[in-house]
Amino acid sequence: MTITAPELEKTIYTRPESLTSVQTHYCPGCTHGVAHRLVAEVLDEMGLREKTVGVASVGCSVFAYNYFEVDFVQAPHGRAPAMATGVKRVLPDRTVFTYQGDGDMASIGMGEIVAAAARGENITVIFINNANYGMTGGQMAPTTLPGQKTTSSPNGRDVETQGYPVRAAELLATLEGTSYSVRRSLHDPKGIRNAKRAIRTAFEVQQRGLGFSMVELLSICPTNWGMSAINAMHWIEEKMIPFYPLGDYKVHPMLAEVKI
Amino acid sequence: MQNEIIIAGFGGQGVLFAGQLLAYAAMDEGKEVTWIPSYGPEMRGGTANCTVVIADEEIGSPLVRNPKAVLVMNLPSLDKYEPLVKEGGVLVLNSSMVPRGVARKDITVVLVPANEIAEELGDRRMANMVMLGGLLAHLEVLPVKAIEKALKDHLPARHQKLLPANIEAIQRGSKF
């Protein structure tokens, strides 16, 4: 029996339409790229590509607008939820999401994110927790673990003087206006699959007009952690997950009927 | 008297450190000196360069369009800097990294197989030192001894055991 070539070829992996076909500037191994892909796949699957406005933040993902094939605006450091509010209030039938790092969202932008969630703003927030400030060269972030060395906590984060890390998913879950607040991780295939399901759910929340949704993604920064990508994945598993447990911190009851 | 030297290559080739060594040596020799790096996101794995100006009087601009000498560690840097070297200046080329020759006839071109030499000496990362040797042999700016002393003083402690090899790298480079 001979097998003809076309039968051998089965496309199992293509670029989502919601991603542009350019090479990203992210460091080799960095999971910002994975997070981008998951968001793009979800936008494709939900047919939202042409009805979406993204809001880029300030951090390594500042150039996200180059990678998503959707309209994009770019916010000042930390202000993406406010800008997203502006867009959403004018265009309530569009899908609006922000993509923010931990310095951006949980430090300088803590006011805006809490206020947007408290208002029940009908936007989706993709929150990348990589335990440091990537873009500026690895300084301490609000998510930096106790004892973790960074370029601005050279002796390890000392909680006595530098405080404790912020658990954003738990924090935002306490607010009435939040409909969906969960934490996932990008460190292994199972985690990535779960992350995608959560991102899908978050956008479903927005589609149904249920209010504020946020997905926190534990993400690696091999460059500033000074590790190979593989070791960085292990580091998430060994160090980050015990401190930042994966899970659902708030899920709107109406999501029970959403099957993903 | 003023000399301007640009050192250019990929990040990770020790381009910035080579420039700093020149600056330390110039300072120790009592000269005026400035060292200025390219900085920014492009440093992540991309190209890196620094400009070192060494002079006898207060230095004006730390950046110049037409440097007296250029140390080129990769092809993009050759494309960029070959046309810019001052007439009569020096271009030291890491021939292990760059597949093409140099067209200009009005400058001194020094071809140094810096990677090969560095590997022979035990560590490819010393290619920058070989290149420095190549420069000092053709540009009267600092004595080789001054660089060796700067190396001794400023090589990070964890690399001090590589000092003799680094000094040999400079000396090997200066034979070209």
Place this chain on the structure above:
Amino acid sequence: MAKELLKGNVAIAEAAIRAGLQAYFGYPITPQTELLEWMSARMPELGRAFVQAESELGAINMVYGAACTGARVMTSSSSPGVSLMMEGISYIAGTELPAVIVDVMRGGPGLGNIAPAQADYNQIVHGGGHGDYNLLVLAPSSVQEAVDLTVLAFDLAEKYRTIVVVLLDGSLGQMMEPAELPPMKPLKTAYPEWAARGEPGDSRRVLSSIYLDPPAEEVANVRILNRWKEVEANEVRYKEYMLEDAKIAVVGFGTSGRVALSAARAARAEGIPVGLLRPVTLNPFPNKQIERLAETVDSILVVEMNAGQMLEDVLRDVKGRVPVEFFARVGGIVPLPDEILNEIRRMASQPLSTTGHPRDRWLKRMPQIMA
């Protein structure tokens, strides 16, 4: 003390520490971050206060609080971060407190880029915050000068109960030069009578910028202005190069000033009599010196890394007495000596216009300059 090869940002940080800095508050931003990182290692080691704030907004208000205690305090940032500090700056000025701010300028407006620029001139020199106040602005052009002016900044801040800004651009922050650091000063132990320190037995002190009663606010405004007049009378600083017999004067501060120095020397080598005036204090501005220049030279060239923010101050002093020309690279580009030399040659060889605005003439030349 011997000279060391120091990066501008690090040199400023260490100079501040040696000048008796007691508390530092900051937030990472390129091209200033090395300053914060140096503080994060050194201040705790010395038992002094260091906080990486949640934002520049946090940082400037931490400075506000610490300044109320009479301590030597400082923050540092770069253009977008400094924009965010403007509210706090106005409050600190309104409360008449000493503080030091380092602004390592980068390209803008908005997020812009991280390359060197001088486009914060207006927001720093002419006030970006609300109300009538002045910041004392020091503009170094070398690492040594950055060290010296940082030390001076603390003394001037306390002497005049004012904010002093050390204003430099990203290239000076990133550049290494030999510089001599000052010896370590002991921390201060005596505090001014206005400081709110919760000292047992002391009379009560209240520090605020609120004067609900307009006549009271007027009194405060006049007091602040009178103090500023003293600054204007005593603290003007500038540096002159080759001006004795100059027919063309270049005016530039910080990095543009030192690039212009190279150009001026090259022009001299061609026989063109050029000199340079480099303002070191941008506020107070060396108005008298510029006025005097307008009487001694045939023309003036202003060089900046912004679209002519200082130019307006020079024009105000020159009052049309001699032609003024303008040259700049903007958006994060550092001018090169040969570009400025070309301008000098042009001025030396062509009749100059006194009609229209120098910025408009420069803007017309920009397409060729950018090509």
